[in-house]
Amino acid sequence: MTSRPLPPAPACLAPTKTRRALLLPSSTKFSKEGIVDLPLIGGPLPGPNAPPDHRTGYPRALAVLYTQLSAGGRPWRRRNHHRRGWKPFLDFAAGIAVVATGHCHPSVVKAIQDQAARLIHIVRDRFLLRKYGGAGGRSSPRSRPAAARAGSTSATPAPRPWRRLSSLRATIRVDSDLSRSPGRFMAGPWARSSLTASKGRTTPRFRTARAPECITRPMRTATRCAYGKTTGYLRRRVRQGDRRSIAEDHSARRRSGRDCRGTGPGRGRLYRFRRRSSWRSWSASPARTACC
Amino acid sequence: MLLIFDEVQSGMGRTGKMWAADHFGIAPNIFSVAKGIASGMPLSATVARAEIMTWPPGAQGTTFGGNPVSVAASLATIELLETGTCRQRGANRRTYDGSDEILAAAVRARW
Numbered sequence: 001m002t003s004r005p006l007p008p009a010p011a012c013l014a015p016t017k018t019r020r021a022l023l024l025p026s027s028t029k030f031s032k033e034g035i036v037d038l039p040l041i042g043g044p045l046p047g048p049n050a051p052p053d054h055r056t057g058y059p060r061a062l063a064v065l066y067t068q069l070s071a072g073g074r075p076w077r078r079r080n081h082h083r084r085g086w087k088p089f090l091d092f093a094a095g096i097a098v099v100a101t102g103h104c105h106p107s108v109v110k111a112i113q114d115q116a117a118r119l120i121h122i123v124r125d126r127f128l129l130r131k132y133g134g135a136g137g138r139s140s141p142r143s144r145p146a147a148a149r150a151g152s153t154s155a156t157p158a159p160r161p162w163r164r165l166s167s168l169r170a171t172i173r174v175d176s177d178l179s180r181s182p183g184r185f186m187a188g189p190w191a192r193s194s195l196t197a198s199k200g201r202t203t204p205r206f207r208t209a210r211a212p213e214c215i216t217r218p219m220r221t222a223t224r225c226a227y228g229k230t231t232g233y234l235r236r237r238v239r240q241g242d243r244r245s246i247a248e249d250h251s252a253r254r255r256s257g258r259d260c261r262g263t264g265p266g267r268g269r270l271y272r273f274r275r276r277s278s279w280r281s282w283s284a285s286p287a288r289t290a291c292c
Numbered sequence: 293m294l295l296i297f298d299e300v301q302s303g304m305g306r307t308g309k310m311w312a313a314d315h316f317g318i319a320p321n322i323f324s325v326a327k328g329i330a331s332g333m334p335l336s337a338t339v340a341r342a343e344i345m346t347w348p349p350g351a352q353g354t355t356f357g358g359n360p361v362s363v364a365a366s367l368a369t370i371e372l373l374e375t376g377t378c379r380q381r382g383a384n385r386r387t388y389d390g391s392d393e394i395l396a397a398a399v400r401a402r403w
Contacts, residue, residue: 101331101372108331108368115364122360 294344297323300336304328305373330366335359 101108297320302312306328309315313323321344326336334356 101369105331105368105372107372108365111364111368112333112361115361119360121356122358 294321296320299323300326304369310373329369330362331369333359333362333365335362335366 295318297311297313297318299311299313303323303325304310304327306312307315311323313320322338322340324336324338329335329337335358
C-alpha cells in the first residue's frame with residue numbers, strides 16, 4: 001500500500017491537544033466513557049512508510065483508538081468515511097505498545113475482570129518454586145486428584161481453578177513431571193501460575209535437609225530461608241529417616257499436648273507449626289535466629 | 293552453548309506464527325517473552341527448560357512479577373493466539389510496504 005496524502009481533517013471543531021497527539025479527526029466525539037466514535041484515523045497511516053516520529057524514530061503507529069472495540073472487537077464505522085478519506089483502523093499495534101489480540105478483546109477483558117474479583121496481588125517471594133511453569137496440580141500429593149497425579153497431559157480437566165492454570169503449562173512446555181516428582185517445593189496455586197517465578201530450583205544442600213512431604217508451604221513454614229539455611233529440626237528429621245508428613249506430625253504433636261505452647265522440650269523445634277496465637281514466641285525462638 | 297532468542301517484540305503471534313523463530317525452524321534454549329503476552333497487561337517471562345534454570349534461590353526477586361491479573365490476561369491471550377484466529381489474521385495480511393519479507397514481519401507485526 002502506498003501512502004497517499006489524505007485530505008485535511010474537517011474543521012468543524014478546533015482540535016484539542018489530545019486530538020493532535022492521537023492524530024484523531026477533529027470531529028471525534030468524546031464522552032465520559034472516553035472516545036465514542038473512534039476507530040477512524042486521518043493522517044499518515046502507521047507502518048514503514050509513515051513519517052518517523054522525531055523523538056523515537058519509530059513509525060508513527062500510535063494513532064490509535066483505545067476504546068469501543070470491545071463490542072464485538074470491530075471498529076465503529078462512520079458513514080461515508082471512505083469518501084472523506086478516513087480509514088477504519090483495527091489496531092494490532094506493534095512496537096512499543098503491543099495488542100496482538102486487538103484492543104479489549106472480550107475474552108481478555110473477562111479474564112481480567114474475573115481475576116481481579118478473585119485475587120489481585122500475591123507476594124510471590126513468600127513462595128518457593130522448584131521448577132518454572134505452571135504445575136496445574138494441586139498442592140498435596142494425597143489430596144491431588146488422579147487426573148493431576150497422572151501428569152499434565154491428562155485430558156481430564158482438573159477442578160477449578162487449576163484447570164485454567166494448566167493451559168499456560170500446555171502452551172509453554174517447560175516441564176510436565178512437576179506433579180509427579182516427590183519431595184519438591186511448589187508454591188500455592190496462584191504463585192504457581194507465575195511466569196516470572198524466581199525460585200527456579202532448590203540447592204543440593206537444601207534438598208538433603210528437606211522433609212519429603214514439605215510442599216506448598218509459604219516461607220514461614222518452609223524448611224529454609226532465602227539464604228539457604230535450614231532448621232535443625234528438619235535436618236534431624238531427615239537424618240532419622242522420618243518420612244511422615246509434616247501435617248501428620250503436626251497433628252500428632254497437637255494431640256499429644258506437645259504442640260509448642262511455649263514451654264517444654266518441644267519449644268524451638270516445632271516453632272514453624274505453631275498457630276498464629278504463638279507467633280510472638282516464634283519470632284523470638286532460637287531456631288528463628290539461626291535461620292535468618 | 294546456549295542459544296537465546298529475544299521474542300519480546302516478535303513473539304506471541306506477532307509474525308503470523310507463535311514465535312518468530314518458528315519461521316526459521318530454530319528452537320532456542322532460552323527465550324524471553326513480554327509485551328504481547330498479556331495483551332497489554334504488564335507481564336514478562338523467561339522460558340527455558342528446567343535443567344537450565346539453575347539459579348540459586350533468591351537470585352531474583354520481584355514485587356509485581358507474576359501478578360495474577362496479568363497472568364489471567366495472558367492465559368486468555370494465549371488461548372486466543374492458540375485458537376488461531378488472531379494469528380491467521382496476522383499471517384494473511386501484508387506489511388504496509390507491500391513486501392512479504394519475513395524479516396520485515398519479524399521486526400514489525402503484520403496486520
